[in-house]
Amino acid sequence: MGYGEVESYEDFANYNEQALNLLTAKFAPVPTWIYPPLAKLLAIFDLHEWSHQHGNFVSPHNAIFEQQRTGIETCLQNRWGDRVKVFKAFNFCAPHLPEQVLATVKAEGFTKLLIYPLLVVDSIFTSGIAVEQVNDALTKLAGTGEHWLKGTRYIPSFYNEERYINLLANLVEEKIEKELAVAHLPSQTGIILLNHGCPHKAKGFTLIG
Structure with a gap:
């Protein structure tokens, strides 16, 4: 749900x-x-x-x-x-x-x-x-x-379950390597991680949520 x-x-x-x-x-x-x-x-x-x-x-x-x-x-x-x-x-x-x-x-x-x-x-x-x-x-x-x-x-x-934390970390790393690192300088990249979710795009920024 x-x-x-x-x-x-x-x-x-x-x-x-x-x-x-x-x-x-x-x-x-x-x-x-x-x-x-x-x-x-x-x-x-x-x-x-x-x-x-x-x-x-x-x-x-x-x-x-x-x-x-x-x-x-x-x-x-x-x-x-x-x-x-x-x-x-x-x-x-x-x-x-x-x-x-x-x-x-x-x-x-x-x-x-x-x-x-x-x-x-x-x-x-x-x-x-x-x-x-x-x-x-x-x-x-x-x-x-x-x-x-x-x-x-x-x-x-289950936010504190080790398997969930590792899976989440792997997904973030994969997203950075495949999409952000090849298109932006490290100084141009910021990561906001919210378990509640967030807009994909807002006010000119692309977010990972």
Whole structure:
């Protein structure tokens, strides 16, 4: 599970409403009727920044997320076959909202669920939202009899795992050697590493995030 990225202006208002509803509720009681008009107002500002300042730039995160999904699925199916399937869910972007995805999981006959938040650090605003959305969706999908889901597990944060740190370091080194070192002087290269992710390009700079 991950936040997901908007790929067209028409989706901005819906994204904003989903995000406001989930994020604001963590620290301030806000009437739910306020979210739709506020989301549309924010979308107007989004249009100026997205269209005029950044040339309708579409984040590569969704494509990267899909590559990760297929890669993980391939590795798991090599060992367990079609008993395992990897679904992607976005916190704020239809048609991959947790409620929509879990309906598909149920329809395909799976009875065990492993929740894997995209971000590696636990937080009420990231993995906390993911678990909250999954729990809400499972409640809505429950029937009158025995629940269709027989088991649920969750992968906790792993930012301090040695294998993850080494993998991350290798990816950064590979990116520098193949793309940055051949095109820029060392004095022209700066590295910003954020586990939360960052824009690929912003204000004239290309970032590794």
